[in-house]
Amino acid sequence: MTLPVRDQLKYWGIAALIFAVVLWFLGDVLLPFVVGAAIAYFLDPIADRLERAGASRTLATAIITVCTILIFIVAALLVIPTLVQQTSQLVQTAPDLFQNLQNFLAQRFPEVLAEDGVFRQTMTSLGQTIRDRGGELIQTALTSARSLISVLLLFVIVPVVAVYLLLDWDRMVARVDELLPREHAPTIRSLAREIDDTLSSFIRGMGTVCVILGTYYALALMAVGLQFGLVVGVIAGLLTFIPYVGAIVGGVLAIGLALFQFWGEWIWIVAVAVIFQAGQLIEGNVLTPKLVGDSVGLHPVWLLLSMSVFGTLFGFVGLLVAVPVAAALGVIARFLVAQYKGSRLYLGSTDTAREGGDDAA
Structure with a gap:
């Protein structure tokens, strides 16, 4: 006998509550496993293609x-040391950059930077804070035994988890399918396929776009001689998953650094601006249409809201699970809306629905 809808909602609500509680209390412990599962999910299509080419799993x-x-x-040998070095240098030179900005504003707009003015004090305080806090953060991250152990565990556990999950991915999916409630299995499979399409389009597609654009920005900025080109390229690439944010943040940061480094040599400043403009053209006309498509179904505002909520509630693990949960909730919401529009609650009685159709005609 089928369970009443009220009982089903109660049981699924309890399961969701248990999931939230486990995520709340075991977030730090689950981090390597969540990261490993994300890597396995990202690489599964490559493994499937190799299998279709004749290789075993x-x-x-x-x-x-x-x-x-x-x-x-x-x-590790070529990129990471340079990235760490440039990041540390950028933090240490931030006060000098702000001082140069003050000097520039003092020459062009002397009334803005009065000796005891709020703007001057704010700029000085901000630069000093970045240097002090940034240095403390880097020093703490490098010297803290707990952080070091956590990093070592990530580097050890994450690859192992990713390899085992990638090896058994198809068997795990089949096992989960066997455990689905038989009455709702077709509907759950349909929703799962739609969620997978959304996630694969966004995570795999946007992840590839971020890597390509980050590499392009870093190499191009380093080629024109920008002092912190690698750092700026990585930042712009990481933020590309939010439309326009990566280009705006990276462009403003790169052009600002170029103004201080190449002041008077306008050709290099223009070159930096052209690099980001070309990156936007490549992303909008080639990368995003080819790798992501138009049917992702994750609105940027919805994505930012989910990341903010889950990040606040569950920390870094919450940020990792925010995108899959947002995709799942979006798919479920569209399914519920479709069910609602086909129900009597929306259509009313048969006579009312028929009269509505006649009026529309």
Whole structure:
């Protein structure tokens, strides 16, 4: 006998509550497993393609693991040290940049920077705060034993979890399918496919776009000689998943740094601006249409809201699960709206629905 809808809602509500409580209390413990699961989900299509090419699942996983290790070694040897060095230098030179900005404003707009003016005091305080707090943050991150252990655990546990989940991904999906309530299995499968399409379009598509644009910005800015080009490129690439934010933040930061570094050499300042304009053209006309598509279904405001809420409630783990949960809630909301529009609650009685159709005709 089928359970009443009220009882079903009660049980699913209890399950959601248990999930939230577990996430609340075990967020730090679950972090490596959530990251590993995200990596396995991201790489699963590559493993499926290798399987279709004739490789076994074990061989496909081994190929992906070896390639990933090689990429990580190259990044650890070439990119990460430079990134850390430039970030530290940027934090240390922030007061000098603000001082140069003050000097520029003092020459052009002397009335703005009175000796005891609010703007001058704010700029001085902001630059000093960035240097002090930024230095403290880097020093704490590097010297804290707890942070070091956490980082080591991430580097050890995450790859292991990702490899095992990638190896058993199809079997896990089949196992979960066996546990679905038989009465609602077709509907759940349909919703799951739609959620997967949304997630794959956004996470895999936008993740690839972020990597491509971040690499492009970093290499191009370093090629024109911008002092902190790698840092700016990484920041712009990471923020690309929010439409226009990556280009605006990265562009403002890069052009601001270029003004101080290349003041008087306008060709290089224009070159930095052209780099970000070209990046926007490439993203809008080539990368996003090809890799993401138009049917993602995640509005930027909805995405930011979910990340803010889950980040505040559950910390960094909340930020990681915010996108999948937002995608799932969006798909479920569209499904409920479709069900509502087909129900008598929306259509009314048969006679009312028929009269409404006649009036529309």
